[in-house]
Amino acid sequence: MLSNLFDIPLLGALLKSRWTWRLLRLGALALLLAMIAWGWKEHGIPGIKAGDALMYTNLTNHLFWVWWIMGVVIVALFFGRSWCAVCPLGWLNGLVTRIGLKRELPGWLKSYIPVTLALVALQVVVYLFAIHRYPDLTARLLALLVALAVGCGLLFRQRAFCMLLCPAGAVFGLYARLAPFELRVKQNGGCAACSDQSCVSGGSEWRRFSLGRGVFFWHSRRDDCPVDLVPEQIHDSHDCTLCLNCVHNCRNDSIRVGFRRWMADLGQSPLPAGEALFLVVLLGLLTANFSKVYIDLREALLWPPQQAALLLGWGGDGFNLLAAFWVALLLPVLMLLPAWAAWRLADLQVAALPATAAPDAPTDPPRTEHGFWHRIGYLALPIIPLLLAVHLVLAVVKINAKAGYLPFALRDPSGVKSFLAINVMHTLPGPGILIPLDILKWIVLGLLAGGILVALSAARRCAGQLPTDTSRRGYLLGALLAIALPSAMYVATLIRWLFIR
Numbered sequence: 001m002l003s004n005l006f007d008i009p010l011l012g013a014l015l016k017s018r019w020t021w022r023l024l025r026l027g028a029l030a031l032l033l034a035m036i037a038w039g040w041k042e043h044g045i046p047g048i049k050a051g052d053a054l055m056y057t058n059l060t061n062h063l064f065w066v067w068w069i070m071g072v073v074i075v076a077l078f079f080g081r082s083w084c085a086v087c088p089l090g091w092l093n094g095l096v097t098r099i100g101l102k103r104e105l106p107g108w109l110k111s112y113i114p115v116t117l118a119l120v121a122l123q124v125v126v127y128l129f130a131i132h133r134y135p136d137l138t139a140r141l142l143a144l145l146v147a148l149a150v151g152c153g154l155l156f157r158q159r160a161f162c163m164l165l166c167p168a169g170a171v172f173g174l175y176a177r178l179a180p181f182e183l184r185v186k187q188n189g190g191c192a193a194c195s196d197q198s199c200v201s202g203g204s205e206w207r208r209f210s211l212g213r214g215v216f217f218w219h220s221r222r223d224d225c226p227v228d229l230v231p232e233q234i235h236d237s238h239d240c241t242l243c244l245n246c247v248h249n250c251r252n253d254s255i256r257v258g259f260r261r262w263m264a265d266l267g268q269s270p271l272p273a274g275e276a277l278f279l280v281v282l283l284g285l286l287t288a289n290f291s292k293v294y295i296d297l298r299e300a301l302l303w304p305p306q307q308a309a310l311l312l313g314w315g316g317d318g319f320n321l322l323a324a325f326w327v328a329l330l331l332p333v334l335m336l337l338p339a340w341a342a343w344r345l346a347d348l349q350v351a352a353l354p355a356t357a358a359p360d361a362p363t364d365p366p367r368t369e370h371g372f373w374h375r376i377g378y379l380a381l382p383i384i385p386l387l388l389a390v391h392l393v394l395a396v397v398k399i400n401a402k403a404g405y406l407p408f409a410l411r412d413p414s415g416v417k418s419f420l421a422i423n424v425m426h427t428l429p430g431p432g433i434l435i436p437l438d439i440l441k442w443i444v445l446g447l448l449a450g451g452i453l454v455a456l457s458a459a460r461r462c463a464g465q466l467p468t469d470t471s472r473r474g475y476l477l478g479a480l481l482a483i484a485l486p487s488a489m490y491v492a493t494l495i496r497w498l499f500i501r
């Protein structure tokens with residue numbers, strides 16, 4: 001039954017109803033607009049020294065940085081890209097395409113380069129302007145995202161905003177390969193006889209509404225698949241946004257949504273070069289973010305750009321530029337280089353020829369040459385569970401520490417009265433943590449250890465599915481190296497952060 005949630009009596013009907021999703025999306029959009037309004041004029045509190053006094057007490061800041069950015073990682077663990085099914089930005093983008101120019105996205109934009117640049121730009125802007133500390137800046141960021149989603153919808157067909165500018169969607173796409181949840185057809189080959197393929201094309205329909213003797217008809221357009229997927233051809237969940245438009249459009253009830261085994265999509269194919277680059281950048285940024293709490297490691301990681309800035313005589317912005325380039329690209333590439341080299345060397349072919357043989361005598365046919373990013377695409381696969389574990393650790397720690405602010409933020413969305421009551425007048429006790437630190441540290445260590453074990457198991461599984469023209473042992477050695485170096489840094493950070501205090 002759990003392999004098809006539509007079979008569960010009430011839940012199935014709710015999931016299949018377009019109105020469930022319309023109401024959820026409408027609610028999410030209304031909340032997003034309210035968040036922009038609640039945060040727009042709130043920067044700090046006049047007379048209060050701490051400029052970022054409203055960082056957690058303001059509802060906009062709290063909801064966005066604690067629950068939206070961090071909480072959805074926990075959703076992704078179980079349900080892959082399912083946040084995209086209710087995300088107000090993606091929905092808004094899709095709605096606006098109906099009245100827009102419906103231009104096709106140029107081929108060169110259909111790679112992961114734009115979204116990788118968006119990820120780096122977002123990190124740099126948040127770091128430089130400390131957007132996460134100030135509700136008015138957070139509200140402006142949200143307003144900008146709404147404007148970009150509308151702009152993309154006016155220009156392009158499909159969900160261009162999701163493809164070009166939403167790093168969250170790309171991250172969920174990576175984690176969706178592991179999630180124990182999928183959308184597939186019930187029976188392979190069952191769609192061959194379907195003449196209109198309405199699941200993909202959407203199409204339009206007449207609707208009839210009658211009230212007493214009055215009968216009304218209206219012509220409505222069905223929503224099509226925002227990413228042009230054919231359900232029968234989905235073998236990997238990373239692109240599917242789980243919007244369920246195809247389920248609503250299919251006249252033959254051929255599609256199911258349900259649970260499956262973990263990591264089901266991993267190893268079927270390498271990450272395409274663009275997505276491998278996205279993962280590499282994500283690896284660098286997550287490593288740098290994680291190491292923030294281990295000062296010695298952070299200083300060691302930032303030593304090269306510091307020295308380069310000194311040599312070039314660059315201070316301030318120059319150093320920030322070098323640091324961003326280092327953290328987002330050079331550092332993670334260097335972290336993966338030993339893995340690539342080990343696998344590449346294992347593919348060297350050495351043939352012993354008889355002394356009498358001519359140097360150009362035929363030997364075994366040469367193996368196919370796998371390019372650098374093609375190999376990184378394979379080596380990146382077992383790193384996905386590790387990154388998910390690190391993301392989960394960050395999410396759990398953040399939610400544990402800050403979730404207590406939610407009741408305050410709900411009672412006083414601006415956050416001013418709550419801050420004053422807690423910190424100045426002391427008429428309210430400060431929010432506590434959900435789980436005591438002595439228990440939490442073991443939970444997060446367990447999460448990280450689990451991520452490392454799953455990554456090792458993923459490496460084994462991916463090695464088993466490699467093409468035959470390359471060395472599986474070499475790949476396995478490379479994958480172990482790719483997992484070992486970041487794992488050592490993450491475990492050291494966690495121990496230094498939570499166990500040695």
Ligand code: SF4
Binds near residue numbers: 159161
């Ligand atoms: S890709 Fe991003 S913007 Fe699009 S639906 Fe998913 S989370 Fe929302």
Ligand code: SF4
Binds near residue numbers: 183225231242247
């Ligand atoms: S395959 Fe179906 S659920 Fe997935 S994105 Fe397309 S329409 Fe939405």
